[in-house]
Amino acid sequence: MNFIGFLKIVKQSNIPKAVTVFQKHKPSSLVNANPFNSFPAHYSSSSYVEQFKSIFPNASLFNVAPQRAASSTNKSRGKRSKRIEISVPEPPKHPMGAYQLFFVDNYDKIKTTFEAELEEKAPPTQIMTHIGKMWRALPESEAKVYKERSKELSEKYKAEKAAWKENLTPLQEEVIRQQKVDQNEARKERKLKKMFKETDKPERPKRVTAINLMELEDFDTLEEYEDTDDAQDKVKKRFTKYVQARSEKWKSLPNEEKLALKEIASEQNKTAELNYHNRLAEWALSMYDENNLDIVTKEEAKIIVHQLGIPKRRRSALQIFLMSDLGKEKGATVSTAKTIFDGLSSVQREDFNNQSTKDKERYEQEFKEWMDDLKGRALGTYAEAILKKSRAVNTNKKVKVKSSKAKKSKTKKEKSKKKGKKGEANKTE
Template identity: 25%
Template sequence: MARAQQLLGRFCRRCCFPAGGSAEKGLSRGISSDKPPKRPLTAYFRFMKENRSVFRQKNPEVTTMELIKKIADAWKELPASQKQVYEESRKTDWERYKEQLAAYKAQLTPAQAAALKEERRKRLAKRSLFRAKRELTVLGKPKRPRSGFNIFVSENFQESEGISPTAKLKQLFDAWRKMSSSQQQPYLQLAEDDKVRYVNEMKSWEAKMVELGREDLIRSTTQMPKPKTAKTAKKAETAQASSHENKAKLKLKKTEE
């Protein structure tokens, strides 16, 4: 299902919304008045674009995701000779694309070319970070512990007043600040318990990563949060809650502006 969603997203960006579908166009926004060439579709997406309407007519009752899966299954069963036709078209278009892209870059000023390069670097870095996070999710890395303020928000968000999420968050932010230490203590204790949960789960998870040969995913022991004494726990939680409050306050301020 995740693969189908990924395919659907890529298909929509490149086929259904061609005006803004190419990566280079997004990167060059504001850099040049001339439109850069669009990247050619892969062999599979050519097959999808060419046959999507036919599959839809044959399967009017299925959802979009189910339709994508049917097309993907049809592509897998397609003979290699027929797949080669789509691949040859891709190669032809790719060669033309490279020529057009070179011509486009040649008409850019040095500053525009540098800006285009920097935007591409940022995009690739963002994509790399996304893939790394997705891999950790697939590998079952434990969720980080929540602060007392976060637990308070999650437990009271639905019942809080306000139409918009921002209004609800503002109300909870104000309510948390007005709470006494004794009123905040149950949430701070839950946060401490969550830290213990996180430490224990991380130990098990990292042991599993060692067995899988993924020592590169293991953090240094100095980075692991350690259970605190009762005296230091409240001080640390108060500081962490204050940090979350400040972030929420800054977010609200930007929204109001």
């Protein structure tokens, strides 16, 4: 959706008022800002301005000459287009409860008397525990005073919160909603990270490159620099010098040594990946035993399924043709295979279809043997759960397609029955 389409949708939400509120409450740094500078350059052309004025004829705020789009030669890489900044007023603070009011009023007094009894400085946790005991031992008549104060503050907060919500523009409400969504997502990520740490989830290993396997014997990492440089600058200079020395040495190596280092790096990566897959399978099995398989992702489930030794899935006639000698002779690719396959003779297509049917029978037989073997090792239900998770989206799509086809076939049958009944009725008449 382009910007003008967006404006047409939000017109019903009183967008001119929202823009006017923004102009009144915007930061001082944006006082002399051109409103069109806040939008991407290609939305500031004359055609977009005319469309904008046709949508909002009373928006005199935007009667400013639009900014021209910069030419492609003058565009600097990495710069993002400026966006309008929506300032949101601070919401009223939540009121304090009865215990919090008691804590604030009596903290200093209780602290001095408590430390005087102990004849030493008490830690904050010990003081807070003592205040909690005093609150629980407080007479009901004294506690009632703090509860009434808390109730008054709560009513005042509700009134201020209602007034704050009424003064919000639709854009500000959308900003607040998005902030809540972002906070919830960040909270979920923190919770998942904590859960992964508690359950000892294995981390994917970092890939080793051949250039990192070289040894720089002549490089001195402890070289001293000028005293004016701070510690961070020294680290940056050392790292820059190390990268330059490593790059120069790699260029000077003969091809035989480069190939040998690449083979070593490849073997190390394969071994690390295999160990990771084994540890991941053990971790997923422990999560299944704890009824916590939801934290296993679809990609991880696919790795575990292959780790369990699932047989290769059957190939379609088109896939067999694409990998066959005939497909290579015809120059078939993924994008052109279907067209070339349809142009083959019926005998050739039938041959590939027969191969696909045999491959399907092979897959079904191997899959049945694989599941029987897992059931014999008491892993049948675990394998079914992991397999279902690895194919969750695909199976759902297939079910929807099947259900829609079934509905269409039912409606066709019902229509044909109705037509037949109408024809019989006409004949009898």
